[in-house]
Amino acid sequence: MSSDRGEGGATAVQLPMTPDVARGLRLGQRVRLHGEMTVTVGWVTHQRMFAVARGDGVLPVPLNNSFLHMGTCCYEAGGRILPHYVNPTTSTRFDAYLPTLVRRFSLTAIGGKGGVGPDVVAALKDVGGVYFSMPGGAAPALTSGVVERVRTGWDDLIEQFRLSTFRVDGFGPLIVGVDAHGNSIYEQLAIRANERLPAILQELERRRQQS
Numbered sequence: 001m002s003s004d005r006g007e008g009g010a011t012a013v014q015l016p017m018t019p020d021v022a023r024g025l026r027l028g029q030r031v032r033l034h035g036e037m038t039v040t041v042g043w044v045t046h047q048r049m050f051a052v053a054r055g056d057g058v059l060p061v062p063l064n065n066s067f068l069h070m071g072t073c074c075y076e077a078g079g080r081i082l083p084h085y086v087n088p089t090t091s092t093r094f095d096a097y098l099p100t101l102v103r104r105f106s107l108t109a110i111g112g113k114g115g116v117g118p119d120v121v122a123a124l125k126d127v128g129g130v131y132f133s134m135p136g137g138a139a140p141a142l143t144s145g146v147v148e149r150v151r152t153g154w155d156d157l158i159e160q161f162r163l164s165t166f167r168v169d170g171f172g173p174l175i176v177g178v179d180a181h182g183n184s185i186y187e188q189l190a191i192r193a194n195e196r197l198p199a200i201l202q203e204l205e206r207r208r209q210q211s
Helices: 019-023 043-053 098-104 118-127 139-143 185-210
Strands: 002-007 010-014 030-040 066-077 080-088 109-112 130-133 146-153 163-178
Touching: 010 163, 043 098, 080 139, 098 118, 118 130, 118 163, 163 185
Parallel strands: 010 030, 030 066, 066 109, 109 130
Antiparallel strands: 002 010, 030 163, 066 080, 080 146, 130 163, 146 163
């Protein structure tokens, strides 16, 4: 479920998240995540996940309806695996795989930097999922919300590329960049930019003629 716990004005969201909870989140809403989430930044990892989605094998760890594009660096202390840091990466790099992954694994929560393309937005609308935008350059703030790493899969890969599941408590703040109804902040920004472009070009031409 989700609730407003007064976490710096952000809404607390519990993972795994149901489609009903996802559909209740608003575009641009600030949230903090609690529970378990699985992450990777690996291209080869997405290829393997895509193969599983197409019927070749099984995932080494459960996704539990969430998957974020985030690199990690961890260390062991007292029998626990703790984060040195976590850092989001750009999601659009994986747009070719994401529509299939979202639909096959019923991903109600995905996230990263930079948004996702229209095919991914459509897939999220189909399953009742959202895209959480993570701020770039905010690794210390994001890391503070990560409690520990609880499991990994595909350990033949380097740490950044493995499927790694973390327990989080107040992870964020994140922004709902794509809601479960097919609305995208990134699409709206592109539309506004295109609307402003003729005026910008006209002003540049005017200044060029005056120079």
